[in-house]
Amino acid sequence: MKLLATTPEQTHELGRRLATVLRPGDLIVLTGPLGAGKTALTQGIGDGLKVAGDVTSPTFVIARVHRPDSERGGRFPLVHADAYRLDAVLEVDQLDLDTELADSVTVVEWGAGMVEQLAADRLEITIAADPATEVRELELNPVGGDWRQRITQAFSAAQ
Numbered sequence: 001m002k003l004l005a006t007t008p009e010q011t012h013e014l015g016r017r018l019a020t021v022l023r024p025g026d027l028i029v030l031t032g033p034l035g036a037g038k039t040a041l042t043q044g045i046g047d048g049l050k051v052a053g054d055v056t057s058p059t060f061v062i063a064r065v066h067r068p069d070s071e072r073g074g075r076f077p078l079v080h081a082d083a084y085r086l087d088a089v090l091e092v093d094q095l096d097l098d099t100e101l102a103d104s105v106t107v108v109e110w111g112a113g114m115v116e117q118l119a120a121d122r123l124e125i126t127i128a129a130d131p132a133t134e135v136r137e138l139e140l141n142p143v144g145g146d147w148r149q150r151i152t153q154a155f156s157a158a159q
């Protein structure tokens with residue numbers, strides 16, 4: 001499935017829509033060049049999941065846990081990881097998180113080839129950017145589980 005986002009706000013909105021079908025244990029792997037909008041999409045996901053704290057690029061840590069803001073109806077944590085500087089596949093204990101991935105939604109930037117072993121089922125999203133414009137093309141590749149049905153549900157309504 002391919003989706004277009006012509007502004008940063010649209011990329012956020014796609015993240016919010018995706019969040020409507022997310023549940024604990026999910027793994028989302030984001031690919032795309034620097035500035036593609038991987039963090040922007042994750043911000044939309046965090047918004048939709050109603051987690052506390054600003055989602056920013058976790059460049060100087062491997063991963064950050066955003067707790068659900070229960071007052072706003074948030075139900076589970078978002079683990080936001082950046083595998084950019086990893087030179088070997090990511091092991092869960094390397095993350096040193098005070099949450100279980102099974103209890104969280106995990107989004108990994110630059111995770112392709114690094115994190116697939118964390119979950120057999122996953123949603124891969126590749127973002128292509130035209131550097132001259134704000135147009136971004138998101139290609140969603142559902143791997144296993146019921147990801148295909150879920151992304152259809154999230155994005156079938158007219159955009």
Ligand SMILES: Nc1ncnc2c1ncn2[C@@H]1O[C@H](COP(=O)(O)OP(=O)(O)O)[C@@H](O)[C@H]1O
Nearest residue numbers: 005006007008011034035036037038039040134
């Ligand atoms: N359609 C768009 N979607 C997302 N970001 C966009 C878009 N158009 C322009 N941008 C800009 O591109 C940058 C994306 O940054 P970021 O999300 O940190 O990228 P990444 O995490 O992939 O390196 C931001 O400065 C954002 O404002």
Ligand SMILES: [Mg+2]
Nearest residue numbers: 038039057109
């Ligand atoms: Mg980023």
